[in-house]
Amino acid sequence: MALEDFEAMQERCSNCLGCKWTPFDKIKSQRFGENCPSVCYYNFNTYSARGRFQLGLAIAKKEVEYTETVTEAVHECLACGLCDVSCKITRFNLEPLEHNLELKADAVKKGKTLPAQKPVLEALAKEKTMLVGKTKASRTKWADGLGLKDLSKEKGDVLFFPGCKFSYDEKLQKTAQSAVRILKKSGVDLGYMGSQDMCCAGRTLQMGFTEDFAKNAEANIALFKKAGVKTIVTPCSDCYHAFKRQYAKLGLEVEVLHTVEYLDRLIGQGKIKFTKSVPMNVTYHDPCHLGRLGEQYVPWNGTEKKILNQVHTWTPKRPRYNGAHGIYDAPRNVIKSIPGVNLTEMERIREYSWCCGAGGGCSDTSPEFSDWTASERITEANSTGAEAMVTACPWCESNFRKAVDENGKGINVLDIVELVEKAL
Amino acid sequence: MAFSNEMYQAFEAVVGKRNIARDLGIRETYRCAAAQSSAHYGPYNHRTPMPEAVLLPGSTEEVKNIVRLCNKYDVKFKASSTFWSAMGFITDDNGVQLDMRRMRSIEIDEKNMIAIVEPYAIGAVVQAEAMKVGLTLNVPGVGCSSSPLASTAGWVGFGPTSISMGCASENMLGAEWVLPNGEVLRTGSLGAGSGWFCGEGPGPSTRAILRGFQGSTGSLGVCTKMAIRLHPWPGPTHIPSRGVVPAYKADLPDNFKAYTLCFKTWDDYAKGLSLLHEAEILFLGHRQFNMFGRDIKTAMLKILTDPDGQLAEIPEYTADPELKKINDDMKIEIQVIIAGVTRRDTDYKEKVLDTVLEMSGGWKNQFMLEKDMMDYVLLYLIRLGHKNLNYALCGAYEGNYGLSGNMFVSAKVMEEAAALKRKWELEHTHIAAHGGDSDMGSISIIGGGGPTGWEYFTNFDAHDKASIKGTADFFNETQRWMTEKGLGVDMGHWNQDLRREDGYGFTQEQHDEMYVKLPQPLVTVYQYKVREIINPKHLCGSYYRTLTPSKYKG
Numbered sequence: 001m002a003l004e005d006f007e008a009m010q011e012r013c014s015n016c017l018g019c020k021w022t023p024f025d026k027i028k029s030q031r032f033g034e035n036c037p038s039v040c041y042y043n044f045n046t047y048s049a050r051g052r053f054q055l056g057l058a059i060a061k062k063e064v065e066y067t068e069t070v071t072e073a074v075h076e077c078l079a080c081g082l083c084d085v086s087c088k089i090t091r092f093n094l095e096p097l098e099h100n101l102e103l104k105a106d107a108v109k110k111g112k113t114l115p116a117q118k119p120v121l122e123a124l125a126k127e128k129t130m131l132v133g134k135t136k137a138s139r140t141k142w143a144d145g146l147g148l149k150d151l152s153k154e155k156g157d158v159l160f161f162p163g164c165k166f167s168y169d170e171k172l173q174k175t176a177q178s179a180v181r182i183l184k185k186s187g188v189d190l191g192y193m194g195s196q197d198m199c200c201a202g203r204t205l206q207m208g209f210t211e212d213f214a215k216n217a218e219a220n221i222a223l224f225k226k227a228g229v230k231t232i233v234t235p236c237s238d239c240y241h242a243f244k245r246q247y248a249k250l251g252l253e254v255e256v257l258h259t260v261e262y263l264d265r266l267i268g269q270g271k272i273k274f275t276k277s278v279p280m281n282v283t284y285h286d287p288c289h290l291g292r293l294g295e296q297y298v299p300w301n302g303t304e305k306k307i308l309n310q311v312h313t314w315t316p317k318r319p320r321y322n323g324a325h326g327i328y329d330a331p332r333n334v335i336k337s338i339p340g341v342n343l344t345e346m347e348r349i350r351e352y353s354w355c356c357g358a359g360g361g362c363s364d365t366s367p368e369f370s371d372w373t374a375s376e377r378i379t380e381a382n383s384t385g386a387e388a389m390v391t392a393c394p395w396c397e398s399n400f401r402k403a404v405d406e407n408g409k410g411i412n413v414l415d416i417v418e419l420v421e422k423a424l
Numbered sequence: 425m426a427f428s429n430e431m432y433q434a435f436e437a438v439v440g441k442r443n444i445a446r447d448l449g450i451r452e453t454y455r456c457a458a459a460q461s462s463a464h465y466g467p468y469n470h471r472t473p474m475p476e477a478v479l480l481p482g483s484t485e486e487v488k489n490i491v492r493l494c495n496k497y498d499v500k501f502k503a504s505s506t507f508w509s510a511m512g513f514i515t516d517d518n519g520v521q522l523d524m525r526r527m528r529s530i531e532i533d534e535k536n537m538i539a540i541v542e543p544y545a546i547g548a549v550v551q552a553e554a555m556k557v558g559l560t561l562n563v564p565g566v567g568c569s570s571s572p573l574a575s576t577a578g579w580v581g582f583g584p585t586s587i588s589m590g591c592a593s594e595n596m597l598g599a600e601w602v603l604p605n606g607e608v609l610r611t612g613s614l615g616a617g618s619g620w621f622c623g624e625g626p627g628p629s630t631r632a633i634l635r636g637f638q639g640s641t642g643s644l645g646v647c648t649k650m651a652i653r654l655h656p657w658p659g660p661t662h663i664p665s666r667g668v669v670p671a672y673k674a675d676l677p678d679n680f681k682a683y684t685l686c687f688k689t690w691d692d693y694a695k696g697l698s699l700l701h702e703a704e705i706l707f708l709g710h711r712q713f714n715m716f717g718r719d720i721k722t723a724m725l726k727i728l729t730d731p732d733g734q735l736a737e738i739p740e741y742t743a744d745p746e747l748k749k750i751n752d753d754m755k756i757e758i759q760v761i762i763a764g765v766t767r768r769d770t771d772y773k774e775k776v777l778d779t780v781l782e783m784s785g786g787w788k789n790q791f792m793l794e795k796d797m798m799d800y801v802l803l804y805l806i807r808l809g810h811k812n813l814n815y816a817l818c819g820a821y822e823g824n825y826g827l828s829g830n831m832f833v834s835a836k837v838m839e840e841a842a843a844l845k846r847k848w849e850l851e852h853t854h855i856a857a858h859g860g861d862s863d864m865g866s867i868s869i870i871g872g873g874g875p876t877g878w879e880y881f882t883n884f885d886a887h888d889k890a891s892i893k894g895t896a897d898f899f900n901e902t903q904r905w906m907t908e909k910g911l912g913v914d915m916g917h918w919n920q921d922l923r924r925e926d927g928y929g930f931t932q933e934q935h936d937e938m939y940v941k942l943p944q945p946l947v948t949v950y951q952y953k954v955r956e957i958i959n960p961k962h963l964c965g966s967y968y969r970t971l972t973p974s975k976y977k978g
């Protein structure tokens with residue numbers, strides 16, 4: 001697809017601006033009623049999905065050029081997809097997130113990138129990670145002593161894929177190690193990619209670098225195939241989305257599970273038994289790429305067909321990604337099964353959860369915007385009175401760890417695996 | 425005078441660097457595309473003029489200073505909050521666009537049952553805040569994504585709950601109004617330093633001037649704050665809901681009931697509704713789902729209440745004999761909600777409703793009594809959060825036909841209007857073919873129960889130039905029929921009177937030519953005089969309908 005291919009969609013957007021708001025049915029207060037961090041922070045309509053449709057149309061028609069302001073506006077989208085959910089409450093033929101990403105891709109194609117993107121892409125090319133300053137040589141140190149099968153050397157069914165954040169961040173490494181220990185103890189025969197382990201590159205797609213994504217994804221798919229992988233388990237929501245939705249488009253045919261799904265399954269089967277009570281009030285943050293963007297890719301090859309003269313449909317029926325089938329219950333089941341833990345929900349949850357601010361590469365390119373987005377979520381979390389915010393994504397966790405709420409107060413942030421471990 | 429750097433800097437000094445933009449890309453996103461937005465000025469294929477700059481004021485003081493600069497430099501201006509409608513966009517070159525989204529405060533005065541709101545406090549959030557203290561508001565018919573302030577100050581402002589709460593003109597209390605010359609006027613009781621509680625005295629009784637005869641559409645300055653009347657909400661502190669996106673359903677207690685009332689004939693319908701108007705038992709009355717079209721409304725309800733539903737399933741559903749029966753049963757129908765304050769009150773309202781149905785030969789549709797369906801309807805209509813389904817079929821629509829009079833008048837011509845639209849659907853392919861009658865609208869927005877036949881949804885494809893043009897042709901055909909019948913101006917044309925086909929505002933000469941033909945042209949003569957006093961430099965666009973007094977031939 002190219003930006004020009006979105007013309008029908010750009011012209012069919014009806015300017016209702018539902019894309020700026022939490023699904024209206026779910027609004028409980030003004031304070032937490034909005035949904036798009038980008039337009040909330042920058043305020044101009046341009047930053048909303050509607051504005052991006054209009055901007056995209058003008059760029060495609062060469063009525064507007066990529067100035068510095070336009071380039072920044074294009075890239076300062078967290079690719080969190082909440083506009084997509086809100087839009088599709090009432091529309092069946094628009095794909096705001098897909099368009100936002102295509103607009104970024106168009107900018108990248110035309111060389112209109114942001115300075116902070118360059119080192120990230122260089123790190124990916126050279127060190128196979130999107131974390132600047134980290135080296136390939138130290139990528140798998142987290143796995144030392146865990147007894148994982150090395151799938152770069154032998155075949156194995158189940159691949160544990162930690163992703164860059166869990167591989168390098170010292171605090172997060174411990175969580176990845178715990179996850180492996182819990183899964184292994186429950187009888188899962190896990191492997192890792194050993195010296196061939198590298199970034200999933202899902203974030204390149206969120207940043208508009210489609211060629212870099214395809215290159216890395218194809219390389220990973222070849223390695224997974226060679227290793228005979230049938231199931232990928234990952235504790236990282238970004239990796240999860242990349243494999244389940246984006247790699248699947250490129251031909252990856254394996255079962256993709258987030259660690260929380262596996263934990264939920266094992267708890268349900270009685271293979272994980274809790275022995276301790278964890279008296280704690282927590283709230284849960286749904287990561288965008290596990291929740292509303294965690295739906296399975298379904299192959300589709302069809303065309304638009306008008307019925308009743310002018311009503312747009314597709315033939316055959318087209319899969320609809322609107323967050324209806326994201327992963328929301330598994331993490332909640334796990335949390336609720338832990339003795340002593342009390343879960344209090346925030347106002348914006350599940351498919352309409354507010355983003356952590358780390359998406360779209362914005363934590364690298366626009367740290368102030370990214371931090372503000374995280375701060376908004378901490379404010380919401382603290383309004384529940386919870387002692388800790390539990391999540392299931394290392395990008396969310398990292399962004400929240402350094403943020404404080406509107407009153408300068410932080411919150412204890414835990415990965416769901418840490419909470420499980422406390423109860424074992 | 426061309427828009428200079430000096431002017432830009434002067435505006436920037438008012439709002440700050442972060443809150444002003446001049447980049448072409450930013451400005452482009454502040455143009456209204458007529459066909460895209462169906463923003464109620466016609467199925468046209470153009471955009472509104474490009475603003476010279478976009479400003480995000482954060483206070484009344486800033487708005488005042490912006491307006492004063494506009495006067496100093498002869499720069500036109502227009503304020504909008506949600507940009508839903510074409511009326512919020514500038515109408516001429518050399519204009520600046522004010523985006524009011526930074527002004528969003530809500531203050532709920534529980535004791536006096538009022539909400540003091542700024543422009544970007546949309547209906548959904550005002551309702552959410554009001555419900556916390558057992559109150560709610562009349563969400564305008566356009567839906568909860570719109571601004572109650574803008575709807576009240578700028579347009580007609582009726583909605584599904586108007587039957588119990590009145591319309592905007594009745595709910596408007598004190599207001600803070602930046603006049604087109606930059607002076608700040610505080611209206612009603614606010615002007616006398618007595619608080620926000622009253623739209624008239626003590627203080628300047630300028631409600632009729634601020635609103636004009638159907639809302640001044642932002643043509644008379646900027647309303648920056650307003651008090652609106654709230655009404656009792658006999659429900660929980662928020663609307664609990666369940667279900668998978670997008671098929672959410674309300675989980676309200678059983679003092680809330682949603683019914684679809686059906687009638688054999690339009691005469692029975694008018695009789696039933698007038699009795700309900702007199703009985704004063706309804707919380708809400710609105711013909712909603714018929715907007716999808718007489719032939720497909722049940723299919724659409726099936727699709728919308730299924731999280732995986734898609735428009736591609738319409739033919740499958742319409743071919744289902746069982747659904748067809750339900751659809752036929754619902755040929756002439758309306759949705760109503762009762763909300764009892766006590767069990768006894770609920771029982772009483774149910775009893776009266778049943779009696780009215782008995783007296784008018786009406787019945788409750790059984791399909792709409794299923795729990796999930798009733799809960800879907802309750803959430804849809806109370807929050808009014810799915811109004812953008814207006815666009816679901818084709819991406820664009822415009823209101824066609826439209827009578828605001830007594831329902832006994834409109835009921836007589838409903839089938840004829842439906843037949844005209846059906847004929848066009850079958851003989852042309854430019855508008856969606858969904859059954860002729862696609863009337864939607866609230867009841868009892870004026871005394872006596874009107875209107876019925878408010879708005880026939882005409883859905884078209886904004887990406888298809890032939891569809892846009894064909895829709896405009898259909899509206900011309902409707903107008904010919906309405907003129908022949910003595911029914912006045914078609915809604916599509918009434919909306920098109922606001923802005924020229926090229927996206928610019930009308931000249932005074934063009935206004936004169938149009939409004940001298942009105943049945944009551946003196947209304948527009950009066951508005952001309954008001955405008956000349958309040959807005960002599962004509963800086964806020966030409967939406968305010970005016971007729972030069974010398975042209976009046978009364």
